[in-house]
Amino acid sequence: MKKTTYLICVAGIISLFTSCNTFYNYRMFHTEASVLVDSIENLRGKTSIEHKIVENDVITLDIYTNGGEKLIDPNDALSNSGTSAKAPPVPLKYTIYADGCAHLPMIGNVPLKGYSVYQADSIIALKFKPFYTDPYVKVTLLSKRVIVFGPEGGKVIPLDFQDMNLIEVIARYGGITLTGKANNIRVVRGDLKNPDVQLINLGTIDGLRNAYTDMQPGDIVYIEPKRFVFKESLSTVAPLISLTISLLSIFIILKRV
Numbered sequence: 662m663k664k665t666t667y668l669i670c671v672a673g674i675i676s677l678f679t680s681c682n683t684f685y686n687y688r689m690f691h692t693e694a695s696v697l698v699d700s701i702e703n704l705r706g707k708t709s710i711e712h713k714i715v716e717n718d719v720i721t722l723d724i725y726t727n728g729g730e731k732l733i734d735p736n737d738a739l740s741n742s743g744t745s746a747k748a749p750p751v752p753l754k755y756t757i758y759a760d761g762c763a764h765l766p767m768i769g770n771v772p773l774k775g776y777s778v779y780q781a782d783s784i785i786a787l788k789f790k791p792f793y794t795d796p797y798v799k800v801t802l803l804s805k806r807v808i809v810f811g812p813e814g815g816k817v818i819p820l821d822f823q824d825m826n827l828i829e830v831i832a833r834y835g836g837i838t839l840t841g842k843a844n845n846i847r848v849v850r851g852d853l854k855n856p857d858v859q860l861i862n863l864g865t866i867d868g869l870r871n872a873y874t875d876m877q878p879g880d881i882v883y884i885e886p887k888r889f890v891f892k893e894s895l896s897t898v899a900p901l902i903s904l905t906i907s908l909l910s911i912f913i914i915l916k917r918v
Contacts, residue, residue, distance in 0.1 A: 711777040711778075711779070711823065712777065712778065712802060712805055712820070712823060712878060713775055713776065713777060714757055714773045714774055714775065714776055714777070714778070714781060714802070715757065715774060715775075716757055716758070716759055716761065716774060717756065717757060717804070718756070718757045718802060718803075718804045718805075719754050719755070719756055719757075719802075719803045719804040720754070720755050720757070720763060720773075720781070720800050720801060720802055720803065721752035721753065721754055721755070721800075721801045721803060722752070722753070722755070722765065722785065722798060722799070722800060722801075723752070723798070723799040723801070724789060724793070724796060724797070724798050724799075725796070725797040725798075725799075726793045726794050726795065726796060726797070727794055727795050727797075728795045728797050729797035752801075753766075754803065757773060757774055760772075761773065761774030761775070762774075765785065765788075767789070767792055768785070768788040768789060768792075771784065771785060771788055773785075778800050778801075778802055778823075781800045782798050782799060782800050783798075785798045785800065786798040803819070804878075805819065805820040805878040806818060806819045806820060806878065806879075807820060807830050807876050807878070807879075807880045807881070807882060808880075808881045808882070809830060809831070809834045809881075809882045809883075809884070810881070810882070810883045810884070811834060811837075811841055811882075811883070811884035811885075811886065812838060812840040812841045812884065812886040812887075813834070813835050813838070816833075816834055816835075818830050818833050818834060820876060820878060824875060825875075825876050826874040826875050826876060827846075827848065827861065827872070827874035827875075827876060827882065828863075828874060829876075830876055830882060831846075831882070831884070834882075834884075837863070837884060839887075840886055840887050841884045841885070841886055841887065842884065842885045842886070842887055843862075843863045843864045844862045844863065844864035844865075844868070845860070845862070845884075845885040846860070846861040846862075846863060846882065846883065846884050846885070847859070847860055847861070847881075847882070847883040847885070848861060848880055848881070848882055848883075849880065849881040849882075849883070850877060850879070850880050850881075859872065859873065861874070
């Protein structure tokens with residue numbers, strides 16, 4: 662009887678330590694260095710960098726005539742036509758192909774790879790000049806995004822603005838809750854085979870000052886979750902404890918019988 666109880670207790674303790682190790686291994690992108698330099702370190706002190714259009718990017722176009730009259734007067738109020746407002750059409754999406762061009766209606770293939778959005782506006786507007794009077798073109802990049810992992814799972818956050826920073830991205834993720842560590846945030850950038858990693862401490866103002874927080878397309882942000890080891894271990898071991906008690910009860914009953 663004592664030997665059986667002893668073996669059951671040993672099994673429970675081993676299970677407890679195994680569960681603790683499992684929770685420890687839940688962490689991602691572990692590194693001891695505060696900054697693994699190269700691209701992140703080189704960006705410190707520089708002004709915001711314009712996003713360049715690259716292969717496989719997806720764009721949409723808004724085209725207006727008369728220097729953008731429709732943009733500021735969508736209901737034709739300036740022209741006194743009195744037409745009622747209509748629901749805006751769903752914009753068509755265009756992909757930047759391997760040759761660096763987007764195939765656009767009426768004007769065909771237009772090389773856009775390597776240009777900023779502002780430059781793409783001007784290039785496409787020139788192409789539409791034979792067809793429209795004083796065309797005004799607004800290009801929107803849809804494929805610039807950041808991936809965030811944290812206590813609430815993973816989310817893809819689009820970079821809707823040119824110079825979105827880490828604070829805005831975290832806010833869109835849902836913020837740092839009681840289950841997340843504000844003092845242990847990792848930003849992974851560049852080639853995933855040899856990435857640059859920055860450890861950021863948002864728990865202090867000095868940590869924020871020392872961090873480079875401007876986001877670049879393709880960045881991965883990891884907010885390390887807090888581990889409630891006792892609670893999580895207990896929830897993992899509870900089924901084993903329940904099974905052990907049941908087996909022990911059956912063993913005692915059978916022995917008495």
